[in-house]
Amino acid sequence: MDSKLLEYFLRIAELGSINKAASDLHLSQPALSRHVASLEHEMGTKLFNRTQGGVHLTDAGTLLADRARPLLRQFTILKEQVGEKAAGQIAIGIPTSWQHVFTSPFVEHMVKQYPNVTLRVYEGVSNALRDYMFAGLLDLCIVPFDTSPAAGYRQTALLREPLVLVGAKVDGMLPDEPAPLSMLDGIKLVLPARPNVLRAHVEHSMMRKGMSFQLAVETDTLTLCLDLARRGIGFTVVPACSLYGSGMADSISWAPIRGLYLTWALCENQARNHSQAVREGRRHVISTCAEALAGEIWFGAEPVGTALTKATASKA
Incomplete structure (x- = not known):
């Protein structure tokens, strides 16, 4: 499937009008209508109900819209990886509970030391972060240790x-x-x-x-x-x-x-381990955790696994 068809479909869904979407996409209305017809043929179902006031998603169209957005995001990431354009980007998922003890210091370190790296932080509960990992949206993610980590991610126990x-x-x-x-x-x-x-x-x-x-x-x-x-x-x-x-x-x-x-673990997207920015991000995750543990601001926490144990010892 041509990803452009999904992009056109989503733009029509957002604007609620083929005419408005055609103008926004710099296409003629007949051309955009043909693209919609092609996508509906490929899907085997109607995606829009046409009315005098515009268009509205059918149930099938709503399902496609919900699923298409993460798919397009994954496709964009793939294109960036193949073209080595993603070297200066990091997407990291961090638990909400870590905000004061880890997230803010981590972001501060990254921004100061790597001003040319684009940092995207996803903050949420563990099940939401796992969903982002399953969708392939994260380069790094901190979640509770899991005996069956997300496919394509390498897991390292932290603390x-x-x-x-x-x-x-x-x-x-x-x-x-x-x-x-x-x-x-x-x-x-x-x-x-x-x-x-x-x-x-x-x-x-x-x-x-x-x-x-x-x-x-x-x-x-x-x-x-x-x-x-x-x-x-x-x-x-x-x-x-x-x-x-x-x-x-x-x-x-x-x-x-x-x-x-x-027990918390760091999960790394193995498809992104070629990126220098991601490797530096991983290093800063370890060092920021070590600083928090060495500074005794993290009540009752202790390192688990070799990486953080060594880093914590060097901070002591």
Whole structure:
């Protein structure tokens, strides 16, 4: 299939008019209509419903529009790689919880040392970042360690950190007094929706002990999880790094949960390991993590694997 047909199709869908799209694309209206007819023939179905006010996507057209955008992005990346035009670009996925302890320092280092590198940061929960990896959109990605990593990505274990229970200030938990898992039994929790890795880890750990919790609220927004816990809506469970720089230290109580940890890994797109920019990005991921661990700002975190262990030792 000619990728141009998909580009024309998406532009018509965005503008809702073949005439407007033809003008925008510098094509004649009959020529663009022929392209649409060709795409519909290739797909074997109608993609637009024509009305006096313009065109609207059919159900099949909506499905194609949703799937076509990441496909075109992948095709663009492929063309850049073949032409070696992507050497100065990095797309990296980073967990929201890492923002203060890692992401901001990492971006600052990269921008200062490599001003000619275009850096694109995708920030989100682990399941969303995995979707980006499956679509081939990321060069580097930090996600919980997985025994079955995304195809085409090489996985390197980085570090392990405790999961912490967070509640309102009156709950009286202390960072130096680990909370037993049994403390979660029967309490109301604010957690991300499935299939989030942290949510699954908490559920499976409690299930093995014959325990369960009450779900107060589901949200994939970390700041909302913390704020609802602060307001006493329910407790929440987050990685320890979430609390660094959050500004909530004086208004919440928290404690590490005994025996509950999350191991983070760096995934590298093997199709992009020829890029000097990506290789430098990987090096800065390791060094920024090492600085955070050596500076003792990351509560309870410890390196896992050779790469970060050596880097951390050199920072000490």
